[in-house]
Amino acid sequence: MDFLHELRRSFPELFDHLEEILRHFPFVEKWFLQGPLRPLLEEESKNLLSHLKEKLKPYQNTLPVFASLPPKGLAREEIWKLLSQMQQTEMGWQKGLASGAVYHGSPEHIALLNEAYSLFSQVNPLHFDLWPSASKMESEIISMAAHLFTENLSPEEKEEICGSITSGGTESIILAMKAYRDQAREERGIKQGEIIIPQTAHVAFEKAAHYLGLVVRKVGVDDNYRARVDEVKKAIQHSTICLVGSAPAFPHGSIDPIEELSELAFRHGIGFHTDACLGGFILPFAKKLGYEIPAFDFSLRGVTSLSADTHKYGYAAKGTSIILYRTKKLRQYQYFTATDWPGGLYFSPTMAGSRPGGLLAACYAAMLSLGYEGYLANTQKILHTAQKIRDGIAQIPHLKLIGNPLFIITFTSNSPHLDIYQVLDNMSQRGYSLNGLQRPRAIHLAVTLRHCEADFVERFLHDLTEAVRQCYGKPASEGTLAPVYGLAESLPIRGAIHQLLKTLLDAYYST
Numbered sequence: 001m002d003f004l005h006e007l008r009r010s011f012p013e014l015f016d017h018l019e020e021i022l023r024h025f026p027f028v029e030k031w032f033l034q035g036p037l038r039p040l041l042e043e044e045s046k047n048l049l050s051h052l053k054e055k056l057k058p059y060q061n062t063l064p065v066f067a068s069l070p071p072k073g074l075a076r077e078e079i080w081k082l083l084s085q086m087q088q089t090e091m092g093w094q095k096g097l098a099s100g101a102v103y104h105g106s107p108e109h110i111a112l113l114n115e116a117y118s119l120f121s122q123v124n125p126l127h128f129d130l131w132p133s134a135s136k137m138e139s140e141i142i143s144m145a146a147h148l149f150t151e152n153l154s155p156e157e158k159e160e161i162c163g164s165i166t167s168g169g170t171e172s173i174i175l176a177m178k179a180y181r182d183q184a185r186e187e188r189g190i191k192q193g194e195i196i197i198p199q200t201a202h203v204a205f206e207k208a209a210h211y212l213g214l215v216v217r218k219v220g221v222d223d224n225y226r227a228r229v230d231e232v233k234k235a236i237q238h239s240t241i242c243l244v245g246s247a248p249a250f251p252h253g254s255i256d257p258i259e260e261l262s263e264l265a266f267r268h269g270i271g272f273h274t275d276a277c278l279g280g281f282i283l284p285f286a287k288k289l290g291y292e293i294p295a296f297d298f299s300l301r302g303v304t305s306l307s308a309d310t311h312k313y314g315y316a317a318k319g320t321s322i323i324l325y326r327t328k329k330l331r332q333y334q335y336f337t338a339t340d341w342p343g344g345l346y347f348s349p350t351m352a353g354s355r356p357g358g359l360l361a362a363c364y365a366a367m368l369s370l371g372y373e374g375y376l377a378n379t380q381k382i383l384h385t386a387q388k389i390r391d392g393i394a395q396i397p398h399l400k401l402i403g404n405p406l407f408i409i410t411f412t413s414n415s416p417h418l419d420i421y422q423v424l425d426n427m428s429q430r431g432y433s434l435n436g437l438q439r440p441r442a443i444h445l446a447v448t449l450r451h452c453e454a455d456f457v458e459r460f461l462h463d464l465t466e467a468v469r470q471c472y473g474k475p476a477s478e479g480t481l482a483p484v485y486g487l488a489e490s491l492p493i494r495g496a497i498h499q500l501l502k503t504l505l506d507a508y509y510s511t
């Protein structure tokens with residue numbers, strides 16, 4: 001975007017603060033977007049989409065497109081052929097090419113989940129009179145999970161711990177924030193609640209605030225990417241409804257100082273949410289294995305809710321997560337009930353109305369088949385593998401590891417001649433799907449059981465070393481996606497990036 005380069009050259013100081021300025025004067029940003037930036041943005045969208053076209057729509061020329069119903073139903077073999085063709089093309093995750101994404105993925109485990117799902121594919125927990133199995137499975141899954149986070153509690157305290165199964169980490173977080181919002185409204189008369197989150201907290205908290213009409217206050221992190229307790233302390237106000245900490249946070253795998261933060265919340269009489277979506281089914285087992293894990297769960301008196309995703313390291317099928325609360329009273333603020341609807345009395349615990357009983361069954365089967373020992377053994381494998389990968393990356397010239405996390409490996413470039421986004425691009429061309437981070441620029445790999453298969457570590461380290469060698473000295477503007485990542489990270493007019501992302505979503509939905 002030449003116009004922006006010109007602006008940066010002419011007014012370097014103004015440019016450095018442009019993002020901050022625009023945050024306070026949204027009409028100036030609007031003027032930029034509708035005026036001088038408009039044609040450039042349109043051009044940039046076109047470029048981005050043409051770069052991404054192959055990734056987004058690879059079947060355009062190889063498979064039939066059904067933009068409307070086929071006049072006659074297709075034969076089963078035809079449907080099967082179509083689905084299999086796509087499924088077979090998308091098996092890179094099996095070889096460990098993806099960061100996170102598939103956390104178990106052995107054929108036997110997948111078969112178990114699929115069989116459990118198929119038995120219960122028609123079940124809807126909304127009709128619990130028809131399918132009391134849903135209540136049995138859901139309550140037991142919640143109880144099994146709760147046991148992992150309530151070790152030192154008295155029997156009375158344990159009895160109070162409760163929760164719900166949701167569709168994923170984001171829904172768990174949204175529901176917890178709703179519970180705090182409604183609690184603060186009812187018990188403290190707070191009309192517009194505020195939540196305080198570390199910069200590294202998952203973006204689901206911002207999504208929750210967006211949906212629920214809450215204000216988000218972000219606080220900084222220290223050199224190890226852990227929330228700054230002093231900043232949180234300063235940010236607390238009368239309208240603060242809860243504080244948040246991650247165990248660990250998605251970007252760098254850092255665990256926030258949850259003991260101090262939750263104690264702060266306790267002393268202010270406000271909620272504290274531990275986001276253990278990523279670590280909930282790893283950290284308790286890592287602790288058992290002797291790793292030094294700081295306290296993050298209900299053993300801390302200030303922790304009032306905790307999210308843990310069964311569809312990540314809980315090894316269930318995609319579409320389940322658990323939200324836990326310290327008290328049944330708090331969980332009631334999550335519920336929705338309606339008494340006047342002509343459709344009858346209505347009561348629903350989570351965001352969805354109808355819910356997939358098949359996913360409950362798959363989650364139940366995953367937990368029962370693994371048992372405590374299975375989770376323990378898997379955690380050990382993952383942590384061993386992560387250590388080997390970390391040690392290997394430390395040996396690759398021009399790369400620098402960030403932080404010292406257990407199973408999320410984040411690294412960046414420590415050379416002005418190596419753009420880490422070029423490396424990300426190069427790894428993508430080799431079939432990998434790693435996560436690109438921004439501010440600072442980095443790459444991360446969430447280690448799963450897929451990476452514990454024979455020879456993955458050697459293959460990955462070899463490919464990464466080659467990628468670094470090929471990218472060293474290459475200008476940041478070269479490559480397919482690296483310039484786009486670079487632009488997205490550095491462009492101060494964030495409205496332009498929002499617009500690009502929305503265009504991308506539109507493209508996703510085009511047939």
Ligand SMILES: Cc1ncc(COP(=O)(O)O)c(C=O)c1O
Nearest residue numbers: 168169170202248249250277278
């Ligand atoms: C720490 C953390 N919290 C929340 C989420 C959101 O989970 P989901 O994508 O299942 O909605 C994630 C996802 O990676 C996460 O890592």
